[in-house]
Amino acid sequence: MTRRSTAATVVILLAAAMSYRVQAQIGYDRLLNAAREPRNWLIYSGGYFSQRYSPLTQITPANAKNLELKWMYQAAVAGGWQTTPLVVDGVMYLTQRPNDVVALDAKTGRAFWVYRHQLDPTQIVCCGSNNRGLAILGDTIYMGTLDAHLIAIDTKSGRPVWNTRVADNKAGYSVTLAPLVVKDKAIVGVGGGEYGIRGFVAAYDARTGSEVWRFYTIPGPGEAGFDSWKPCPPDVKAYCDSEAWKHGGGSVWVTGSYDAALNQTYWGVGNAGPDWNADQRPGDNLYTDSVVALDADTGRLKWHYQFTPHDRYDYDSVQVPVLADITWRGTPVKAMVWANRNGNFYVLDRETGRFLVGKPFVKVNWMDTFDERGRPRQTVQPPGQPTWPGNQGGTNWYSPSYSPHTGLFYVSAWENYATIFGGTPVEYQEGRNFGGGQNRPLVPVPGAPSIPGLRRGPINNWTEAAATGAVLALDASSGELKWRYPMTDVTDSGILTTASDVLFTGGREGYFHAIDARSGSLLWKASLGAQIVSGPITYEVDGRQYVTAISGLSLCVFGLRE
Amino acid sequence: MTKTMSPMSAVLGLMLASAPSVAAQNPATGDYTTADIAYGGRLYDAQCATCHGANGDAVGGVNLRSGTFRHAITDQDLARVVTNGIQGTAMQAFKFDAAELAGVIAYLRNMNSFDRGSVRLGDADRGRTLFDGKGGCTRCHRVGAQGSRVAPDLSDVGAARSAGSLLRSLTDPTSQMMPINRPVRAVRRDGTVVNGRRLNEDTYTVQLIDDQEKLVSLTKSDLREYTILTVSPMPSFKDKLDPGELADVVAYLLSLKGR
Numbered sequence: 001m002t003r004r005s006t007a008a009t010v011v012i013l014l015a016a017a018m019s020y021r022v023q024a025q026i027g028y029d030r031l032l033n034a035a036r037e038p039r040n041w042l043i044y045s046g047g048y049f050s051q052r053y054s055p056l057t058q059i060t061p062a063n064a065k066n067l068e069l070k071w072m073y074q075a076a077v078a079g080g081w082q083t084t085p086l087v088v089d090g091v092m093y094l095t096q097r098p099n100d101v102v103a104l105d106a107k108t109g110r111a112f113w114v115y116r117h118q119l120d121p122t123q124i125v126c127c128g129s130n131n132r133g134l135a136i137l138g139d140t141i142y143m144g145t146l147d148a149h150l151i152a153i154d155t156k157s158g159r160p161v162w163n164t165r166v167a168d169n170k171a172g173y174s175v176t177l178a179p180l181v182v183k184d185k186a187i188v189g190v191g192g193g194e195y196g197i198r199g200f201v202a203a204y205d206a207r208t209g210s211e212v213w214r215f216y217t218i219p220g221p222g223e224a225g226f227d228s229w230k231p232c233p234p235d236v237k238a239y240c241d242s243e244a245w246k247h248g249g250g251s252v253w254v255t256g257s258y259d260a261a262l263n264q265t266y267w268g269v270g271n272a273g274p275d276w277n278a279d280q281r282p283g284d285n286l287y288t289d290s291v292v293a294l295d296a297d298t299g300r301l302k303w304h305y306q307f308t309p310h311d312r313y314d315y316d317s318v319q320v321p322v323l324a325d326i327t328w329r330g331t332p333v334k335a336m337v338w339a340n341r342n343g344n345f346y347v348l349d350r351e352t353g354r355f356l357v358g359k360p361f362v363k364v365n366w367m368d369t370f371d372e373r374g375r376p377r378q379t380v381q382p383p384g385q386p387t388w389p390g391n392q393g394g395t396n397w398y399s400p401s402y403s404p405h406t407g408l409f410y411v412s413a414w415e416n417y418a419t420i421f422g423g424t425p426v427e428y429q430e431g432r433n434f435g436g437g438q439n440r441p442l443v444p445v446p447g448a449p450s451i452p453g454l455r456r457g458p459i460n461n462w463t464e465a466a467a468t469g470a471v472l473a474l475d476a477s478s479g480e481l482k483w484r485y486p487m488t489d490v491t492d493s494g495i496l497t498t499a500s501d502v503l504f505t506g507g508r509e510g511y512f513h514a515i516d517a518r519s520g521s522l523l524w525k526a527s528l529g530a531q532i533v534s535g536p537i538t539y540e541v542d543g544r545q546y547v548t549a550i551s552g553l554s555l556c557v558f559g560l561r562e
Numbered sequence: 563m564t565k566t567m568s569p570m571s572a573v574l575g576l577m578l579a580s581a582p583s584v585a586a587q588n589p590a591t592g593d594y595t596t597a598d599i600a601y602g603g604r605l606y607d608a609q610c611a612t613c614h615g616a617n618g619d620a621v622g623g624v625n626l627r628s629g630t631f632r633h634a635i636t637d638q639d640l641a642r643v644v645t646n647g648i649q650g651t652a653m654q655a656f657k658f659d660a661a662e663l664a665g666v667i668a669y670l671r672n673m674n675s676f677d678r679g680s681v682r683l684g685d686a687d688r689g690r691t692l693f694d695g696k697g698g699c700t701r702c703h704r705v706g707a708q709g710s711r712v713a714p715d716l717s718d719v720g721a722a723r724s725a726g727s728l729l730r731s732l733t734d735p736t737s738q739m740m741p742i743n744r745p746v747r748a749v750r751r752d753g754t755v756v757n758g759r760r761l762n763e764d765t766y767t768v769q770l771i772d773d774q775e776k777l778v779s780l781t782k783s784d785l786r787e788y789t790i791l792t793v794s795p796m797p798s799f800k801d802k803l804d805p806g807e808l809a810d811v812v813a814y815l816l817s818l819k820g821r
Contacts, residue, residue: 091777105769105779112769112777156711156775157704160820417602 144175189252220253506532595726
């Protein structure tokens with residue numbers, strides 16, 4: 001290699017070559033057929049069906065023991081790093097705290113560019129500067145921000161193309177999910193369920209950033225479902241809010257899914273507001289804790305199913321809607337498979353929303369049975385007694401995986417986890433916390449001393465008394481447990497499966513595991529030293545398969561030893 | 563490498579460390595371009611003249627044309643006063659970007675001698691027409707969502723570069739080229755050639771955007787040849803645009819403040 005300056009020659013060459021050409025990177029057709037190019041990871045959940053399943057097969061149960069670290073990328077801002085990268089023809093795009101986007105060479109981890117969004121300093125978020133990722137269309141990527149904007153960024157230069165205000169961040173709105181691009185629109189939902197927002201899903205013209213449609217997850221007067229926000233009884237003694245719907249919550253902070261054949265896009269909706277004092281908002285409180293099926297072109301509601309009516313436990317239904325074509329009781333069904341924060345596993349017909357299966361996957365005592373339409377019979381525990389699952393749920397926002405190859409649905413679960421709930425009246429004030437709770441989480445024994453809060457260091461002081469973690473493999477058509485991979489500490493990690501039946505996941509302990517997706521046996525692990533709170537992805541560059549794990553501030557990329 | 567500093571590097575370090583403070587003692591160097599002074603004049607009229615007056619003497623006891631300032635000796639002092647204001651006085655803080663600040667300071671330093679009549683102030687709208695049309699600038703540069711990405715994006719160049727620097731970029735591009743923007747030519751072992759603009763580089767790899775607008779990462783050990791150019795591929799517009807047109811293009815570029 002020489003390093004010389006042959007300036008004149010190259011000037012001529014460059015001048016000749018620098019003609020203006022635009023390479024549209026990712027058309028909608030490529031998104032629609034993402035499974036046909038498994039070398040890339042084009043959509044937050046891997047594809048529109050959100051299965052987090054890759055057809056790549058280079059890494060197998062037999063050779064997983066040969067995985068080794070290929071490169072790392074270090075973020076600058078501490079805190080849970082929940083993002084899922086996208087990989088497009090050898091370039092990785094990912095978000096890092098608070099609202100940066102980085103473009104990296106997916107083979108070496110070296111950076112092409114960094115985009116930094118200047119946040120409004122008054123942004124209000126409940127749970128840290130979280131961002132879960134990006135969407136792409138053409139040569140533009142899309143990022144939601146903590147101050148509730150949606151920004152389009154050029155994939156080549158990292159420059160902003162447009163910047164649209166989605167909602168008022170001073171009223172507690174934020175956008176932390178990865179947008180979902182469908183056709184020519186970028187669709188987002190809003191966070192803020194702890195601030196008395198009125199949640200919505202909205203679609204924006206991907207070229208201009210102008211809003212095309214908006215679906216409020218809390219129906220207003222005259223709209224279907226508004227009667228689920230019942231008037232306060234005239235003789236009520238406790239505090240009751242006659243206009244509870246106006247700040248009824250229903251946040252949407254995890255990316256939805258899309259079925260092109262039905263032209264329906266599916267979104268999980270968060271808790272009602274206030275989170276815990278359900279008495280001040282009588283009624284079922286639609287569409288909180290529900291899945292909503294929306295027409296992708298208009299945002300019109302096609303159907304809904306409410307997992308937890310009149311929620312008093314903060315059981316957000318913000319899990320990723322996993323779409324799977326399965327056989328249920330001998331009949332092929334276009335299904336939606338869902339392990340909910342409320343501890344139940346569900347199978348729904350995604351064409352109609354019909355309830356097919358409901359079955360606990362962890363200990364549940366807030367309900368005992370379902371009626372034929374899937375409405376749970378609630379069994380509210382006496383004051384001071386624990387409710388299973390606890391406030392963080394049997395699972396939460398972290399992505400599960402469905403493998404068409406095994407027919408199994410894989411979910412990160414918190415087992416033996418309860419909370420003693422207690423609601424207290426709270427009046428809405430813009431931008432102020434609207435929880436209405438006096439909970440004693442993590443201590444299922446009445447009167448026992450409290451354990452410190454949710455975030456912990458390397459010492460696990462919860463242990464089995466509070467909860468344990470596990471990867472559960474469930475039959476996708478019945479919810480029957482096929483195997484479980486137990487962990488001592490709980491896990492907030494997403495899950496990835498591949499066509500070679502390798503499952504990748506992490507956990508709070510900082511281990512990155514490769515597990516046999518059929519048997520549940522450990523194939524390989526790496527101790528990365530900090531909690532893994534995002535979902536792994538896999539991709540291929542120059543014929544070599546890579547798999548990612550984000551632990552603490554480190555994005556670690558593994559491949560097979562050469 | 564040991565942790566002990568060699569005598570030579572210690573001396574060098576001291577020289578470098580002391581350099582800024584020496585420079586900070588120097589008042590104006592007189593090295594201001596007409597373009598910066600003219601741009602600053604416009605900003606002065608819009609932002610400063612309300613209080614200080616057209617001639618800089620409307621505030622009692624302050625004569626900006628005199629070239630002496632009560633709260634500032636150096637240009638850095640002036641920048642601080644303009645940016646932070648003066649507490650306890652009517653002098654407020656101004657949020658100027660780097661280009662604007664350079665212009666305002668250049669104008670303040672030259673208020674007394676600058677003949678506005680001698681300078682034709684550019685027109686940003688005319689400049690945009692030239693940029694998109696006769697200048698052919700979008701063949702390589704991008705502003706917002708328009709233009710090629712092979713040369714640096716100019717969407718916020720008006721906040722980052724001073725008027726004088728922008729004018730020099732047009733007439734003598736190489737003199738203003740940032741080192742990271744130096745074009746590179748790489749030849750892989752199989753003979754394929756990659757021409758592009760550097761985005762990032764380390765000991766073993768280089769990341770660039772190639773002449774097809776593709777992000778490319780190269781491992782240097784895979785290359786047969788790797789050349790970094792110190793001459794800008796951008797042509798000079800010194801003889802392609804007349805002085806008035808150049809001023810128009812500069813005015814347009816100064817209007818590009820990003821989003």
